[in-house]
Amino acid sequence: MLNDLFTHLTSISPELIKASWETLYMTVVSVIFASLLGVPLGVILVITDKGHIKENLAVNRVLGAIINIFRSYPFIILLLALVPFTRLLVGTTIGTTAAIVPLTVAAAPFVARMVESSLKEVNKGVIEASLAMGASTWQIIWKVLLPEALPGIILGTTITTIAVIGYSAMAGVVGGGGLGDLAVRYGYMRFDSVVMVTTVIILVIVVQVIQSFGNFLANKFNKN
Amino acid sequence: MLVIQIKDLTKIYRSGAGEVKALDHVSLRVRKGEIYGIIGYSGAGKSTLIRCVNMLEKPTSGSIKVNGQEMTSLNEGQLRVARRKIGMIFQHFNLLSSRTVFDNVAFPLEISGVPKAEIKDKVTRLLGLVGLADKAGAYPSQLSGGQKQRVGIARALANDPIVLLCDEATSALDPATTDSILALLKDINRKLDLTILMITHEMKVISEICDSVAVLEQGKIIEEGLVIDVFTQPKHPTTRRFVQTIIQTDIPDHIKKPLLQRGQGQIIRVSFIGDSAAEPVISTLVKKFDIDINILYGNIDQIQDTPFGMLMIECMGSRSNCHRAVDYLRQLGLRIEVLKDAE
Ligand SMILES: Nc1ncnc2c1ncn2[C@@H]1O[C@H](COP(=O)(O)OP(=O)(O)OP(=O)(O)O)[C@@H](O)[C@H]1O
Ligand SMILES: [Mg+2]
Numbered sequence: 001m002l003n004d005l006f007t008h009l010t011s012i013s014p015e016l017i018k019a020s021w022e023t024l025y026m027t028v029v030s031v032i033f034a035s036l037l038g039v040p041l042g043v044i045l046v047i048t049d050k051g052h053i054k055e056n057l058a059v060n061r062v063l064g065a066i067i068n069i070f071r072s073y074p075f076i077i078l079l080l081a082l083v084p085f086t087r088l089l090v091g092t093t094i095g096t097t098a099a100i101v102p103l104t105v106a107a108a109p110f111v112a113r114m115v116e117s118s119l120k121e122v123n124k125g126v127i128e129a130s131l132a133m134g135a136s137t138w139q140i141i142w143k144v145l146l147p148e149a150l151p152g153i154i155l156g157t158t159i160t161t162i163a164v165i166g167y168s169a170m171a172g173v174v175g176g177g178g179l180g181d182l183a184v185r186y187g188y189m190r191f192d193s194v195v196m197v198t199t200v201i202i203l204v205i206v207v208q209v210i211q212s213f214g215n216f217l218a219n220k221f222n223k224n
Numbered sequence: 225m226l227v228i229q230i231k232d233l234t235k236i237y238r239s240g241a242g243e244v245k246a247l248d249h250v251s252l253r254v255r256k257g258e259i260y261g262i263i264g265y266s267g268a269g270k271s272t273l274i275r276c277v278n279m280l281e282k283p284t285s286g287s288i289k290v291n292g293q294e295m296t297s298l299n300e301g302q303l304r305v306a307r308r309k310i311g312m313i314f315q316h317f318n319l320l321s322s323r324t325v326f327d328n329v330a331f332p333l334e335i336s337g338v339p340k341a342e343i344k345d346k347v348t349r350l351l352g353l354v355g356l357a358d359k360a361g362a363y364p365s366q367l368s369g370g371q372k373q374r375v376g377i378a379r380a381l382a383n384d385p386i387v388l389l390c391d392e393a394t395s396a397l398d399p400a401t402t403d404s405i406l407a408l409l410k411d412i413n414r415k416l417d418l419t420i421l422m423i424t425h426e427m428k429v430i431s432e433i434c435d436s437v438a439v440l441e442q443g444k445i446i447e448e449g450l451v452i453d454v455f456t457q458p459k460h461p462t463t464r465r466f467v468q469t470i471i472q473t474d475i476p477d478h479i480k481k482p483l484l485q486r487g488q489g490q491i492i493r494v495s496f497i498g499d500s501a502a503e504p505v506i507s508t509l510v511k512k513f514d515i516d517i518n519i520l521y522g523n524i525d526q527i528q529d530t531p532f533g534m535l536m537i538e539c540m541g542s543r544s545n546c547h548r549a550v551d552y553l554r555q556l557g558l559r560i561e562v563l564k565d566a567e
Binding site for chain 1: 278280303304305306307308310312314316318319320321322323331332334335336363364365379383389
């Protein structure tokens with residue numbers, strides 16, 4: 001019985017490893033791109049807010065509305081709706097790389113909002129003191145807002161990463177592969193509960209590790 | 225030389241609910257090297273006033289000159305440069321929590337583009353000046369309130385400011401720590417000949433380190449002058465209330481009334497300021513004018529290095545001798561108030 005299980009696992013292990021890599025690849029690359037887009041958006045949301053260093057309510061409202069629209073799309077619909085855009089961007093609409101486009105688009109507004117809420121926590125007095133010292137907008141963003149909010153941003157990125165792993169399970173729809181896809185193909189379609197359970201265990205471990213690492217980093221940078 | 229010159233400064237806050245005139249044609253002048261205090265009750269407009277000096281608040285009208293430069297007409301870039309030379313410390317310190325003490329003090333230098341090596345020297349020197357050389361590597365959360373304010377002071381001094389603005393710098397501190405921070409400010413004022421403009425709601429702060437004081441009420445300066453003058457001769461009722469929070473300038477009514485009723489001769493109040501307080505005036509009076517003196521009430525105080533006090537005395541003798549005695553006291557430069565004429 002145990003022997004059977006072992007043999008079975010060994011036989012699917014190349015697929016498991018491949019799927020794990022795919023999930024990792026999709027997640028990491030999407031989170032990086034989502035951050036590259038989302039962090040500046042979050043910063044703009046904060047500094048253009050009422051009473052902040054670059055108050056501009058028109059920009060603030062429009063940007064906020066756009067972000068909300070993207071955030072309210074169910075991922076599976078976004079995945080399909082973005083097909084033309086994906087083709088334009090990466091030349092194909094199927095495969096792991098193609099899945100990164102909708103994952104990034106889904107995660108970026110998420111990142112923007114969590115960066116926004118972290119930056120809003122930064123003590124107004126500290127910003128004021130920086131202004132009084134003659135700091136420019138750039139200096140306040142780089143030397144005050146982002147460093148002061150770093151622990152919050154790290155925790156937010158951790159949550160985003162875990163959410164992206166969840167979304168990536170749907171990447172199978174566009175042939176993106178990954179652990180979620182594997183579980184669906186073997187577990188759901190072929191009633192192979194061993195593969196199903198194994199992928200779930202791997203996902204649980206990955207999520208735990210990411211969360212612990214995120215907590216560790218956030219603590220390291222939290223000087224309060 | 226004037227370091228700060230404010231003329232007809234008015235600030236009106238407009239919001240949905242209406243208008244608040246936080247400052248109403250405020251004018252004041254702060255001379256180089258002096259510590260100038262502004263006192264007022266909550267809502268008087270103190271913070272608004274001090275924040276206008278470095279344009280954290282944009283005045284509605286009026287002129288603000290710092291070191292001769294008109295602040296209200298600077299563009300953004302010019303304002304940033306001007307602000308480097310205006311240090312500021314805050315009630316809640318406003319340190320960067322993610323930076324060490326050293327890096328907090330280095331912050332304004334980084335902003336001004338000072339080279340790394342120079343920053344190290346400067347910060348080390350400043351931390352020595354405020355007595356925190358051993359805390360360079362600590363984070364603000366590991367410091368006491370007094371230590372945090374010392375970091376704030378070191379940070380404010382980093383770019384060799386021409387003036388230091390203090391917004392309720394000791395209001396979050398306990399009395400002993402307040403004293404030590406005030407002593408540090410006075411020390412810096414003397415050592416660096418640094419002009420300081422501070423706002424407070426505590427008369428104690430004014431009396432301990434300020435040279436001049438202005439009293440702000442409902443956005444207007446209602447009284448202004450040298451601390452010693454304002455303390456000994458407060459004119460406006462609000463000023464008198466402030467002065468009475470720390471020294472007794474008036475004789476309490478429950479003491480004054482029975483004394484006035486009982487007394488036979490001329491009852492006067494003599495106020496002493498400075499050296500004259502030490503002069504043996506009473507015995508001189510007795511010898512010179514052939515009268516008897518009865519001391520009814522008295523107290524003596526000290527503002528910074530100047531002693532001052534008040535005596536309530538009764539002169540007993542002929543009416544003309546009593547009047548001559550009073551004239552003599554006036555000639556000595558003492559402030560006399562006749563509470564009851566001789567009978
Ligand atoms: N940003 C603002 N918007 C609207 N009204 C304001 C604003 N800031 C201050 N005020 C009003 O201006 C007046 C003066 O406020 P200010 O903060 O200068 O007083 P303060 O003397 O510093 O008082 P406190 O001792 O309580 O700090 C108050 O009536 C206050 O409500
Ligand atoms: Mg105030």
